[in-house]
Amino acid sequence: MAAAVGSLKLTLVCLVLLLVAVIYVYDRGGEGHATPPLVLPLTMLSINLFAAVVSNKTFRRQLPLLVFHLALILIIVLVALGRMTYLRATAEVLTGGEFSGLDRIEAGPWHWGRKDAIRFENLGFQIEYKPGLQRDSTRNKLRWRDEAGIPHTEEIGDQEPLVIHGYRFYVSPNKGFAGLFRWEPSDGSPQLGSVIFPSYPLYKDDQSSQWRLGEMNILTRLIIPGVLIDPQKPGWFRQPGEHQVTLDFSWRVATLRPGDAVQLPAGRLVYLGLTTWMGYNVFYDWTMPWLLAACALAVLALAWHFARKFAAKPWQAG
Amino acid sequence: MEQRELQILWVAVVSYVLSGVVAIFGVVLNKAPHRFVLGSLVLGIVLLSASLGLRWERLGHGPFITLFEILASNVWSFSLIFALAYWRYPPIRGTAAVVMPIIFVLLGWMALSSTHDGHFPRSFRTPWLYIHVGLSKLFLGTVLVAVGMAGVILLRRAGIGISRFASLPADERLDDLAYRFMALGIIFQTLMLISGAIWAQDAWGRYWAWDPLETWSFITWIMLAFALHWRLTMKSSPVLGSWMIIGVFVFAFLTFFGVPFITESPHKGAV
Numbered sequence: 335m336a337a338a339v340g341s342l343k344l345t346l347v348c349l350v351l352l353l354v355a356v357i358y359v360y361d362r363g364g365e366g367h368a369t370p371p372l373v374l375p376l377t378m379l380s381i382n383l384f385a386a387v388v389s390n391k392t393f394r395r396q397l398p399l400l401v402f403h404l405a406l407i408l409i410i411v412l413v414a415l416g417r418m419t420y421l422r423a424t425a426e427v428l429t430g431g432e433f434s435g436l437d438r439i440e441a442g443p444w445h446w447g448r449k450d451a452i453r454f455e456n457l458g459f460q461i462e463y464k465p466g467l468q469r470d471s472t473r474n475k476l477r478w479r480d481e482a483g484i485p486h487t488e489e490i491g492d493q494e495p496l497v498i499h500g501y502r503f504y505v506s507p508n509k510g511f512a513g514l515f516r517w518e519p520s521d522g523s524p525q526l527g528s529v530i531f532p533s534y535p536l537y538k539d540d541q542s543s544q545w546r547l548g549e550m551n552i553l554t555r556l557i558i559p560g561v562l563i564d565p566q567k568p569g570w571f572r573q574p575g576e577h578q579v580t581l582d583f584s585w586r587v588a589t590l591r592p593g594d595a596v597q598l599p600a601g602r603l604v605y606l607g608l609t610t611w612m613g614y615n616v617f618y619d620w621t622m623p624w625l626l627a628a629c630a631l632a633v634l635a636l637a638w639h640f641a642r643k644f645a646a647k648p649w650q651a652g
Numbered sequence: 653m654e655q656r657e658l659q660i661l662w663v664a665v666v667s668y669v670l671s672g673v674v675a676i677f678g679v680v681l682n683k684a685p686h687r688f689v690l691g692s693l694v695l696g697i698v699l700l701s702a703s704l705g706l707r708w709e710r711l712g713h714g715p716f717i718t719l720f721e722i723l724a725s726n727v728w729s730f731s732l733i734f735a736l737a738y739w740r741y742p743p744i745r746g747t748a749a750v751v752m753p754i755i756f757v758l759l760g761w762m763a764l765s766s767t768h769d770g771h772f773p774r775s776f777r778t779p780w781l782y783i784h785v786g787l788s789k790l791f792l793g794t795v796l797v798a799v800g801m802a803g804v805i806l807l808r809r810a811g812i813g814i815s816r817f818a819s820l821p822a823d824e825r826l827d828d829l830a831y832r833f834m835a836l837g838i839i840f841q842t843l844m845l846i847s848g849a850i851w852a853q854d855a856w857g858r859y860w861a862w863d864p865l866e867t868w869s870f871i872t873w874i875m876l877a878f879a880l881h882w883r884l885t886m887k888s889s890p891v892l893g894s895w896m897i898i899g900v901f902v903f904a905f906l907t908f909f910g911v912p913f914i915t916e917s918p919h920k921g922a923v
Contacts, residue, residue, distance in 0.1 A: 342881070342884070342885040343885060343886075345881055345885070346878065346881060346882060346885060349874055349877060349878045349881065350878070352874055353871065353874045353875070353878070356867065356870060356871055356874065357871065359862065360862055360864075360867045363862075364861065364862025364863070364867070365861060365862055368862065422858070464771065466771070468771045468773075469774065470774050471774055472774070492774045492775060492777070492855070493775070493778055493854040493855055494854075495854075495857065502857060504856070504857035506857075615856070615857040615858075616857075617853075617857045617858060622853070622859065626846070626850070629842075629846050630846070632842070633839060633842045633843055633846065636838070636839060636842070637839050640832075640835045640836075640839070644832055644835075647828075649741070649829070649832065650741060650743070
C-alpha cells in the first residue's frame with residue numbers, strides 16, 4: 335500500500351496537479367484565491383513524499399535524498415501552518431499620534447497573535463523624491479514600548495520594518511496629510527479629531543475626504559497653493575507652508591485656515607492645522623524563519639545528492 | 653547612451669557574431685576552429701563587460717532595469733557561462749552551432765531596444781538584488797548549455813547534421829551531460845526563488861504575492877522538477893528528454909524576457 339502511494343509516477347501526477355493549481359490561482363488573481371486550489375495537490379504531494387520515504391529503500395541508502403524529501407514535507411507543513419495563522423493588514427498613524435489598530439485585516443483562521451498588545455508612536459518621517467516624482471529614500475522614526483514598558487526609539491524605512499510581537503510594520507507608499515480639528519459642542523466638553531486626506535502625491539489633485547460630525551455629513555477639501563513637490567527636480571515630502579481647508583456642509587461651505595473656526599447649530603468647529611500620516615503594510619507569519627531554514631536544508635541536501643551522484647561518473651563527455 | 657559605450661558595444665556585437673558564424677560554419681564544413689570561436693567569444697564578453705561597466709559608472713546602477721539592460725546583461729551571462737562550458741568540456745564544443753543563434757536572437761532584440769535610462773527604485777538598493785539576479789543568470793546559463801546538447805540530439809534524430817555533429821558524444825552521453833546541467837539549473841533556480849522571497853519580504857513586506865514574474869518563475873521551477881523527475885522515473889529516451897529541456901528553456905525564456913515587459917508591475921511594488 336505504502337509503495338503504491340509513494341510511487342514515483344504518482345509524484346509526477348502531483349507535480350502536474352500543482353502546476354494546474356498554480357496557473358488557476360494566478361489566473362484568478364492570486365492572493366485571496368490561493369488556499370483552496372492548492373490544498374489538494376500539496377496534500378497529495380506530502381502524502382506521496384511521506385509514503386515514498388517510508389517504503390522506498392533508496393532513501394535508507396542515500397541520506398541526502400532522504401533529507402531532501404523530509405525537508406520538502408516540512409516545507410509543505412510549514413506553508414499550511416503559515417496559511418492558517420498568518421495576518422496581513424494595513425495601518426495609518428498620524429505623526430505625533432499612537433497606533434490605534436489595524437485596517438483591512440486578512441488573517442488565517444488560527445491566527446493567535448498579540449495584535450492588541452502593539453503600542454508605538456509615529457514621530458515623523460522623511461521621503462526623498464527624484465525628478466519625475468519618483469519616490470526614493472523613506473525614513474520613519476517610531477517610539478515603541480517593550481514588554482517591561484521601557485520606551486525605545488527606532489528608525490525604520492526601506493527594507494527595515496518595525497517588529498513588535500511578531501508583527502512586521504513596513505513603511506508603504508501610502509502617506510499624506512491630515513487635518514486636525516477641535517469640536518466644541520454647545521452642551522459638552524471639547525473633543526480633538528483628525529480627518530485623513532488621500533495619499534499624497536498620488537492623489538494630489540483630489541485631496542478631499544468625507545466624514546460625519548454627529549448627524550452632519552462634511553466633505554473636507556485640502557487646498558495647497560502652488561507646487562509642493564516640483565516633479566522637475568529632486569525634492570522631499572513636506573508640509574505646505576500655506577494652505578486652507580474647505581468644509582462643505584451641503585447647505586453652506588466654509589473656508590478655514592489654521593486657527594479659524596466655523597459656528598454650527600450644535601457647536602463650534604475649530605481647524606487647528608495640518609499634520610502628516612504614514613501608512614504601513616503589516617505582516618505576521620511565525621513560520622518564516624523555519625520556512626527559510628527548511629528551504630535552505632532542501633536545497634543543500636539536493637546539491638549534496640547531485641554532487642555524490644555526479645562524482646560517481648566523470649563530467650567530461652566522450 | 654554615451655558614444656564610447658555604444659562604440660564598444662557594437663565591436664562586442666561584431667565579435668559575438670563572428671564567433672557564432674565561424675562556429676556554425678565550422679560544424680557545416682566539418683572544421684574545428686575552436687580557438688577562434690572561443691577567442692572571439694571571450695573578446696565579445698570582455699568588450700560587453702567594458703560597455704556595461706561604463707554605463708554602470710555613468711548611471712550609478714547596474715544593468716537591471718530597462719529591456720536593453722536586461723538583454724545586454726543576459727547576453728553577457730549566457731556567453732560567459734557557455735564560454736566556460738566550451739572551454740571546460742571540449743567534446744561539446746559543436747553545440748555552439750545551436751547556442752550561438754539563441755544569443756544572436758538576444759543580440760538582435762538588444763540592438764532594437766531603446767538604450768534610455770530607467771528609474772532605479774529604492775527597493776533595488778540591497779545586496780539581495782545581486783544575489784537574486786546572479787542566481788537567475790546562473791540558472792538560465794546552465795539551462796542554455798543543456799539546450800545546446802538537446803538541440804544536437806534533436807537535429808541528429810531529425811536527420812540534420814548527423815555527420816556534421818559526428819564529433820560530439822553519442823546521444824545517451826549528451827543526454828546524461830545535459831541533465832547534469834539541468835540539475836545545476838534547478839539548484840540555482842531554487843536558490844533564486846529563495847533569495848527573491850527574502851528580498852520581497854524586506855522590500856515589500858511579503859515573501860510571496862503571486863505577481864507575474866514570481867508565479868511564472870515558480871511554474872518554470874515545477875516544469876524543471878517534472879522534467880528531472882520524469883527522466884529518473886520513466887527512463888525516457890534522449891529525444892523526449894531533449895524536448896523537455898527545450899520546453900523548460902522556452903518557459904524560462906518567456907518568463908525572464910517576456911513577463912517583465914508585458915505586465916504593468918513585474919514585481920508588485922518594484923517600480
